[in-house]
Amino acid sequence: MKLELVPRLCPLCGSAESRLRTKARIDESRLTVSAFASRKLPEFMHLAMVECASCRLLYANPVPRPETLAQAYREAAFVSRPESRCAALTYRKLTEARLNLLPARESALDIGAGDGAFVEQLLDLGFAQVVGVEPSLASIAAAPPAIRGLLRNALFEASAFRPNSLDLISCFQVLEHLPEPAKTVREAYSLLKPGGLLIIVAHDLRALSARLLGTRSPIYDIEHLQLFDRRTGSMLLQKAGFEIVAIEAVRNCYPLDYWLRLAPLPAAVKPLAGAAARRTGAGDLRITLSAGNLAFTARKPTASA
Numbered sequence: 001m002k003l004e005l006v007p008r009l010c011p012l013c014g015s016a017e018s019r020l021r022t023k024a025r026i027d028e029s030r031l032t033v034s035a036f037a038s039r040k041l042p043e044f045m046h047l048a049m050v051e052c053a054s055c056r057l058l059y060a061n062p063v064p065r066p067e068t069l070a071q072a073y074r075e076a077a078f079v080s081r082p083e084s085r086c087a088a089l090t091y092r093k094l095t096e097a098r099l100n101l102l103p104a105r106e107s108a109l110d111i112g113a114g115d116g117a118f119v120e121q122l123l124d125l126g127f128a129q130v131v132g133v134e135p136s137l138a139s140i141a142a143a144p145p146a147i148r149g150l151l152r153n154a155l156f157e158a159s160a161f162r163p164n165s166l167d168l169i170s171c172f173q174v175l176e177h178l179p180e181p182a183k184t185v186r187e188a189y190s191l192l193k194p195g196g197l198l199i200i201v202a203h204d205l206r207a208l209s210a211r212l213l214g215t216r217s218p219i220y221d222i223e224h225l226q227l228f229d230r231r232t233g234s235m236l237l238q239k240a241g242f243e244i245v246a247i248e249a250v251r252n253c254y255p256l257d258y259w260l261r262l263a264p265l266p267a268a269v270k271p272l273a274g275a276a277a278r279r280t281g282a283g284d285l286r287i288t289l290s291a292g293n294l295a296f297t298a299r300k301p302t303a304s305a
């Protein structure tokens with residue numbers, strides 16, 4: 001896979017001024033569509049990361065063309081059903097805590113729905129109409145048949161929905177992947193009813209694991225076009241008009257097997273540790289840890305100024 005890279009402005013504030021923070025680390029011979037799959041093995045490849053001189057967002061520059069990214073996500077492999085279910089249960093807890101704030105439970109949209117694991121949870125929480133958008137064909141194919149019909153194979157496009165029509169939009173582990181995250185957040189705002197909520201989960205650049213591991217952290221990844229923290233994530237939401245309801249660290253529950261794969265162990269050790277965990281049954285243990293993710297809950301104001 002050959003990557004043609006193009007320069008960009010700061011995706012948060014539009015500034016052209018930036019400082020190089022980390023040079024690119026890309027091995028094109030190892031670059032395959034699986035590089036763009038969710039919950040894959042970390043590859044320790046990343047684009048050149050710069051810090052915006054104005055808003056200090058850390059973002060990739062230059063980046064692959066949007067068409068290249070769209071194609072890569074369309075062809076991306078789906079990795080694991082048990083893990084997507086675990087993640088969906090974590091997100092369900094986050095969402096349940098905010099249900100009382102919603103205007104109604106009529107309509108919800110999940111952006112980057114994967115195999116529909118969270119769409120399933122939204123139905124279970126009582127939402128009448130639920131839609132997921134997901135670019136990867138393999139992820140949709142992995143969805144249970146009853147859910148598959150609710151998933152649209154597409155990148156998120158606001159024009160596919162009615163303005164002011166949704167109670168809830170969720171966007172989990174997606175923002176880092178978008179060439180224009182500010183546009184997506186603005187469009188989400190336009191689609192929500194007044195009082196509607198946007199819930200985002202994103203990697204926290206300031207999390208302990210990210211600070212300890214530096215560019216060996218799995219958040220430095222070829223797929224990640226920007227990395228947020230509490231401040232830059234809040235800025236992104238507030239620029240679109242949202243009020244911040246809450247920002248919290250996410251405690252993820254995953255099988256031990258998955259934590260072992262994510263861990264920064266030497267490549268030769270990982271399959272052995274994983275195999276041992278599976279053989280002993282320990283791989284299926286559910287372990288809850290803070291994996292360095294932030295959840296942002298944001299509300300579209302009821303009285304627009």
Ligand SMILES: [Zn+2]
Pocket residue numbers: 010011012013014015052053054055056057
């Ligand atoms: Zn900026």
